[in-house]
Amino acid sequence: xxxxxxxxxxxxxxxxxxxxxxxxxxxxxxxxxxxxxxxxxxxxxxxxxxxxxxxxxxxxxxxxxxxxxxxxxxxxxxxxxxxxxxxxxxxxxxxxxxxxxxxxxxxxxxxxxxxxxxxxxxxxxxxxxxxxxxxxxxxxxxxxxxxxxxxxxxxxxxxxxxxxxxxxxxxxxxxxxxxxxxxxxxxxxxxxxxxxxxxxxxx
Amino acid sequence: xxxxxxxxxxxxxxxxxxxxxxxxxxxxxxxxxxxxxxxxxxxxxxxxxxxxxxxxxxxxxxxxxxxxxxxxxxxxxxxxxxxxxxxxxxxxxxxxxxxxxxxxxxxxxxxxxxxxxxxxxxxxxxxxxxxxxxxxxxxxxxxxxxxxxxxxxxxxxxxxxxxxxxxxxxxxxxxxxxxxxxxxxxxxxxxxxxxxxxxxxxxxxxxxxxxxxxxxxxxxxxxx
Numbered sequence: 001x002x003x004x005x006x007x008x009x010x011x012x013x014x015x016x017x018x019x020x021x022x023x024x025x026x027x028x029x030x031x032x033x034x035x036x037x038x039x040x041x042x043x044x045x046x047x048x049x050x051x052x053x054x055x056x057x058x059x060x061x062x063x064x065x066x067x068x069x070x071x072x073x074x075x076x077x078x079x080x081x082x083x084x085x086x087x088x089x090x091x092x093x094x095x096x097x098x099x100x101x102x103x104x105x106x107x108x109x110x111x112x113x114x115x116x117x118x119x120x121x122x123x124x125x126x127x128x129x130x131x132x133x134x135x136x137x138x139x140x141x142x143x144x145x146x147x148x149x150x151x152x153x154x155x156x157x158x159x160x161x162x163x164x165x166x167x168x169x170x171x172x173x174x175x176x177x178x179x180x181x182x183x184x185x186x187x188x189x190x191x192x193x194x195x196x197x198x199x200x201x202x203x
Numbered sequence: 204x205x206x207x208x209x210x211x212x213x214x215x216x217x218x219x220x221x222x223x224x225x226x227x228x229x230x231x232x233x234x235x236x237x238x239x240x241x242x243x244x245x246x247x248x249x250x251x252x253x254x255x256x257x258x259x260x261x262x263x264x265x266x267x268x269x270x271x272x273x274x275x276x277x278x279x280x281x282x283x284x285x286x287x288x289x290x291x292x293x294x295x296x297x298x299x300x301x302x303x304x305x306x307x308x309x310x311x312x313x314x315x316x317x318x319x320x321x322x323x324x325x326x327x328x329x330x331x332x333x334x335x336x337x338x339x340x341x342x343x344x345x346x347x348x349x350x351x352x353x354x355x356x357x358x359x360x361x362x363x364x365x366x367x368x369x370x371x372x373x374x375x376x377x378x379x380x381x382x383x384x385x386x387x388x389x390x391x392x393x394x395x396x397x398x399x400x401x402x403x404x405x406x407x408x409x410x411x412x413x414x415x416x417x418x419x420x421x422x423x424x425x426x427x
Contacts, residue, residue, distance in 0.1 A: 114291070115293075147290055186287060193288040196288075
């Protein structure tokens with residue numbers, strides 16, 4: 001969860017001070033680079049660079065692990081499948097690519113405030129006006145998405161607890177229905193709160 | 204100054220408010236009543252979130268139907284559930300979101316955000332994710348995001364329902380110090396100590412309108 005939302009770790013490292021646009025661009029270039037690195041040895045080198053960047057950012061290893069942790073089982077499954085189909089070398093390359101890309105993306109969120117990222121996106125998205133998209137709305141949508149992840153996850157925990165209390169743990173329906181209803185109610189409440197905070201009011 | 208003139212609200216098949224007329228000029232006004240008595244709808248009328256089916260609601264001389272945007276600028280609204288009210292991922296960002304249209308320079312926004320967070324004891328949490336706060340702290344954050352705009356009137360819809368006793372008391376104490384006019388809808392009768400006037404709603408009508416002591420006595424008798 002923390003890997004995705006509000007993971008920002010305050011700091012003053014070079015990575016923190018880098019403008020968000022540069023970080024996003026760097027991330028795009030680096031991920032493309034990862035795809036082009038052909039051998040496990042080259043990717044091991046890339047892993048060393050990523051580790052160095054983390055050290056430079058001084059966000060701490062716990063925060064670093066929190067970024068990669070959510071994909072750990074995916075990485076294991078990917079490794080197993082690749083091992084079966086393309087041998088050990090292919091398995092190592094494919095798995096390292098995914099894990100390193102996730103780690104790099106995590107590094108951007110760890111060292112960039114969401115609001116700075118949004119402001120940057122909003123400026124970049126100014127071109128979207130041409131096709132009738134309001135950049136403020138697009139960046140608000142992204143912020144609300146980030147904000148809603150922990151809220152809906154909290155809801156899921158409460159629904160699970162309620163299920164356990166009533167002894168219907170195995171029922172998919174008993175989990176999905178209240179979760180969806182709860183999420184829709186939350187969406188309504190959020191819309192109302194945005195209205196109350198003057199979102200749609202003309203200036 | 205808030206004026207309701209023969210306000211009816213019909214939601215779907217239900218008459219939620221049936222003819223409420225009142226002039227609220229006191230500094231602290233409470234609204235109590237059973238579940239489904241129309242309290243929340245009454246609160247929502249005051250900033251134009253709900254509109255009267257018939258009748259008129261005027262806030263600071265502005266009609267909520269025709270001048271909703273200006274009404275909302277003057278009326279801050281605090282919801283029961285802060286999770287629905289906090290729209291940004293981190294604490295400082297949520298407060299700054301309120302100021303986005305003020306056209307203030309970046310450092311001025313930051314200064315105001317820091318100031319309001321410090322005043323309500325959240326100064327150390329500015330860069331924390333909002334979901335790491337406790338329920339009580341979240342409600343304080345929601346309040347900060349409202350108060351940073353310095354509204355003339357603050358409307359609260361059951362602000363303490365989800366809070367423990369300590370945070371409820373903290374909200375009650377904060378209420379005492381606010382310069383704004385406050386209208387609070389609540390089930391928390393302790394919150395109303397020190398209020399100037401309390402309305403009791405029942406099935407969409409005002410059935411008592413008095414000082415807290417008398418109004419609460421009426422409410423207790425009604426619920427017995």
